[in-house]
Amino acid sequence: MRSQDETAIVACIPSLRRYARGLVSDAQRADDLVQDTLERAWGRLPQWQRRDDIRPWLFGILHNRFIDIVRATRSRPEDSAGDELPDAVQRAEQSDRLEVRDLDRALQRLAPEQREVLLLVAVEEMSYQEAASVIGVPIGTVMSRLARARERLRRELQNRAPAEQQGASALHRIK
Numbered sequence: 537m538r539s540q541d542e543t544a545i546v547a548c549i550p551s552l553r554r555y556a557r558g559l560v561s562d563a564q565r566a567d568d569l570v571q572d573t574l575e576r577a578w579g580r581l582p583q584w585q586r587r588d589d590i591r592p593w594l595f596g597i598l599h600n601r602f603i604d605i606v607r608a609t610r611s612r613p614e615d616s617a618g619d620e621l622p623d624a625v626q627r628a629e630q631s632d633r634l635e636v637r638d639l640d641r642a643l644q645r646l647a648p649e650q651r652e653v654l655l656l657v658a659v660e661e662m663s664y665q666e667a668a669s670v671i672g673v674p675i676g677t678v679m680s681r682l683a684r685a686r687e688r689l690r691r692e693l694q695n696r697a698p699a700e701q702q703g704a705s706a707l708h709r710i711k
Contacts, residue, residue, distance in 0.1 A: 544590045545577065551591070551660055552598055558655040559602050561644050569605070573598040592662070595670040599652065606648060642692040650685035653678055658686075 552573060556566035576597050577584075584593055643651055649671075656667040657678070664682075668675045 541581065541590070545574070545594065548591050548594050549574070552594060555595065555655050555660055556598060556602070558643060558659065559648070559652060560605075561640060569598060569601060572601050576601065589666075592666045592669050595656065595660070595662070595666075596672070599671050602652075638693065642689055645692060646685055646688060650681050650688065653681040654685040654689070657682055 549570065552570045553566060556569040556573075557563060560566050560569060573594060577594055580597075584590065643654070646654065652671060653667055656662045656670060657664065662670070664675050664678045668678045671678070
């Protein structure tokens with residue numbers, strides 16, 4: 537392996553961790569998923585076509601490993617993925633922590649197919665073509681899933697605001 541390949545793989549680790557964390561919503565499981573991805577990539581590096589960017593190839597391996605895990609957990613419902621929420625990043629404002637928590641919960645309620653496309657395009661800033669190659673679907677499917685994910689996320693986040701306001705209006709002033 538060339539040093540250039542090693543550097544390219546190491547440069548992708550933060551993005552792989554962020555994507556994995558968004559998929560499984562648990563830091564430890566996300567790190568395990570990235571570790572599995574890196575082990576598989578390392579073992580299959582001769583199969584990588586150097587003419588292509590290594591980033592979509594690595595994300596494809598991570599995606600396929602995630603799908604394998606989801607399929608395995610469906611056969612064992614007691615170990616379902618995504619039940620726990622990650623620890624929110626420490627912020628100065630409590631409302632910021634609540635917004636991060638609400639966003640993460642809304643992301644986890646998306647269908648896995650929609651969540652992965654949203655994370656790849658919106659967070660990892662992949663092109664539609666790169667995202668399509670990572671998850672192995674046509675570009676039109678990526679665009680459709682992305683549109684549905686954005687709309688559902690928008691509805692989920694807008695629907696929580698009236699409930700908060702409704703709760704605030706239910707408070708009565710007592711003298």
